[in-house]
Amino acid sequence: MSIQARRRRERAEREKLIITAARELAEAEGWEAVTTRRLADRIEYSQPVLYSHFKGKDAIMTAVALEGFAELVGELRAARTGAPDAAGALAGVAAAYGAFADRHPALYDAMFRRDLDLAFAAEDSPAALKAGFEELAEAVRPHAGGDDLGLLTETFWAALHGLVTLERGGRLPREARERRLALLLGRFVRDGAG
Amino acid sequence: MSIQARRRRERAEREKLIITAARELAEAEGWEAVTTRRLADRIEYSQPVLYSHFKGKDAIMTAVALEGFAELVGELRAARTGAPDAAGALAGVAAAYGAFADRHPALYDAMFRRDLDLAFAAEDSPAALKAGFEELAEAVRPHAGGDDLGLLTETFWAALHGLVTLERGGRLPREARERRLALLLGRFVRDGAG
DNA sequence: CCAAATTTTCTAGCACTGCTAGTAGTGAGA
DNA sequence: TCTCACTACTAGCAGTGCTAGAAAATTTGG
Numbered sequence: 501m502s503i504q505a506r507r508r509r510e511r512a513e514r515e516k517l518i519i520t521a522a523r524e525l526a527e528a529e530g531w532e533a534v535t536t537r538r539l540a541d542r543i544e545y546s547q548p549v550l551y552s553h554f555k556g557k558d559a560i561m562t563a564v565a566l567e568g569f570a571e572l573v574g575e576l577r578a579a580r581t582g583a584p585d586a587a588g589a590l591a592g593v594a595a596a597y598g599a600f601a602d603r604h605p606a607l608y609d610a611m612f613r614r615d616l617d618l619a620f621a622a623e624d625s626p627a628a629l630k631a632g633f634e635e636l637a638e639a640v641r642p643h644a645g646g647d648d649l650g651l652l653t654e655t656f657w658a659a660l661h662g663l664v665t666l667e668r669g670g671r672l673p674r675e676a677r678e679r680r681l682a683l684l685l686g687r688f689v690r691d692g693a694g
Numbered sequence: 695m696s697i698q699a700r701r702r703r704e705r706a707e708r709e710k711l712i713i714t715a716a717r718e719l720a721e722a723e724g725w726e727a728v729t730t731r732r733l734a735d736r737i738e739y740s741q742p743v744l745y746s747h748f749k750g751k752d753a754i755m756t757a758v759a760l761e762g763f764a765e766l767v768g769e770l771r772a773a774r775t776g777a778p779d780a781a782g783a784l785a786g787v788a789a790a791y792g793a794f795a796d797r798h799p800a801l802y803d804a805m806f807r808r809d810l811d812l813a814f815a816a817e818d819s820p821a822a823l824k825a826g827f828e829e830l831a832e833a834v835r836p837h838a839g840g841d842d843l844g845l846l847t848e849t850f851w852a853a854l855h856g857l858v859t860l861e862r863g864g865r866l867p868r869e870a871r872e873r874r875l876a877l878l879l880g881r882f883v884r885d886g887a888g
Numbered sequence: 889c890c891a892a893a894t895t896t897t898c899t900a901g902c903a904c905t906g907c908t909a910g911t912a913g914t915g916a917g918a
Numbered sequence: 919t920c921t922c923a924c925t926a927c928t929a930g931c932a933g934t935g936c937t938a939g940a941a942a943a944t945t946t947g948g
Contacts, residue, residue, distance in 0.1 A: 536906060546927055548908075557906065612865065613807070620865045647877055654866055655857070655874045662856025663849070671806065671814045672848055680849045683841055687881040701895095730935060740898050742937075751935065 515553045515563075517543050523564045526606035531561070531614075558616055565610040565618065569628035572600050572611070576635040586642035587689045593639040594660055594681050601664040608668075612661060633657075643690040659684055709747045709757075711737050717758045720800035725755070725808075752810060759804040759812065763822035766794050766805070770829040780836035781883045787833040788854055788875055795858040802862075806855060827851075837884040853878055 521542045525534045536557060540547040554560045579596035583589035601608040610616070619625045621633070637653040644652050663680055666672040672680075715736045719728045730751060734741040748754045773790035777783035795802040804810070813819045815827070831847040838846050857874055860866040866874075 535904085537904090547906090548928095549926065551907070552925085612860075612863070615863050617864075621867060647880070648873070651870055651873050652877050654860075654870070655853070655877045658856030658860050658866070658874070659849070659853035659878075660856070661860055662852030662854070665859065666806075666848075666852050666855055669806070669809050670811075672852070673815060676845055676848070679842070679845050680852070683846050683849045684853075686841070729933085731933090741935090742899095743897065745936070746896080 511553075514543070514545070514549075518550060518553055518560065519563045519567060522560050523567065523607065526564070526610070527604065531606055531609060534560075561610045561614060562616045562618060564607065565614075565616060566626055566628060568604065568607040568611045569626065569632050571604075571607075572597075573628055573631045573635055575600055576632065576639075580635060580639045587685075587691070589639045590643060590689055591681075591685050593636065594685060597660050598664055598677060598681065601668070605668060608664070613665060640688075643688055645690055656688055705747075708737070708739075708743075712744060712747055712754060713757045713761060716754050717761065717801065720758070720804070721798065725800055725803060728754075755804045755808060756810045756812060758801065759808075759810060760820055760822060762798065762801040762805045763820065763826050765798075765801075766791075767822055767825045767829055769794055770826065770833075774829060774833045781879075781885070783833045784837060784883055785875075785879050787830060788879060791854045792858055792871060792875065795862070799862060802858070807859060834882075837882055839884055850882055 518539065521539055522534055525538065525542065534557075536547050536550055539560075540550060543549075550560070554563065575596045576593050579592035580589045583592045618629070620629060633653065636657055637649055640653045640656050641649055663672070663677070663684070667674050667677065712733065716728055716733055719732065719736065728751075730741050730744055733754075734744060737743075744754070748757065769790045770787050773786035774783045777786045812823070814823060827847065830851055831843055834847045834850050835843055857866070857871070857878070861868050861871065
């Protein structure tokens with residue numbers, strides 16, 4: 501019994517090790533540098549070990565992305581609950597979202613830019629994913645007026661995502677981030693809400 | 695003289711052939727299916743010929759993207775100038791942008807999703823790229839009020855881009871596209887403008 | 889019209905990728 | 919101690935982008 505328990509524990513630890521190594525490598529040199537060989541090297545196991553934990557490279561990226569969702573939720577919540585009013589909450593959440601993308605570009609890529617088969621907005625969506633959306637929705641709620649909250653949240657999220665990704669690819673100069681966010685908020689914030 | 699002219703012409707034709715083949719293949723099976731071998735096969739030349747035209751695979755993708763910008767400009771312009779008023783123009787441009795992304799997903803990827811070294815918003819930006827932004831800006835202008843037109847256009851563009859890309863990756867259900875666009879427009883359109 | 893020079897295109901190969909079949913090694917239970 | 923099951927390994931496959939050097943084709947000069 502206990503022996504199997506230890507084995508399970510060790511396996512779980514190694515799985516965590518793989519995820520962490522992948523994330524660090526991606527953050528340091530980009531996802532194209534995360535090869536199964538380099539990853540195996542880094543965790544000091546042979547390549548096939550990776551495949552005993554994950555179905556393939558994509559599954560590893562998905563695991564990293566899930567870690568990211570959990571972290572993002574925390575930061576969004578802190579930004580929202582720490583704000584004095586509804587306008588500040590939306591602004592804070594938007595800024596936190598942008599800051600997260602800046603601080604963890606590779607993580608953000610895995611979460612939102614790559615085509616992974618993560619179920620969004622579905623029954624079997626990972627909990628952290630639903631929680632992240634809920635966090636955004638709570639910040640948007642006071643500004644929804646008569647509009648559908650879910651759809652409005654999606655729209656607001658899309659705007660944030662668009663800003664972040666266009667900046668990442670050099671499509672938009674990064675300097676004006678704050679001013680663009682201000683414009684966006686100006687169009688979404690309902691004065692005297694909440 | 696004339697011989698060299700013919701050679702130049704033939705080279706240009708083959709270059710166009712490469713771009714078209716890459717685009718078709720990408721649109722049919724996605725960019726990951728566009729390998730130098732398959733591309734060479736398709737144009738009925740050997741692999742190294744590709745490298746006499748383009749620096750590498752990325753350069754081919756960039757060439758495809760440039761084609762896309764020219765087409766997008768045309769569709770945005772048609773949508774804008776065909777609208778009866780300022781609100782209709784913005785709505786039309788937004789719908790045209792979404793429709794373009796739907797109709798040419800691989801093309802859209804090359805233009806906006808991949809990290810290619812295209813100079814956006816710079817001195818040496820390709821003309822079609824500047825023209826595309828201008829087209830958007832003209833549609834946004836009547837709704838800018840006192841806000842900076844360039845920044846507001848960037849923000850609106852980012853929102854469109856966000857919607858389109860999140861839908862592509864399955865992050866947002868596609869059915870509600872129109873309703874999300876309506877919400878976005880509701881926040882950007884200034885009544886009684888232009 | 890033919891040989892030399894030049895340009896163009898090809899074959900073959902490099903170092904790498906994700907992934908897997910089959911083998912060697914390790915520890916548990918009888 | 920012996921057998922068995924499981925784990926992790928080595929080696930290899932088919933594919934990738936890209937390139938060096940040989941072969942073929944074409945233009946030029948005699």
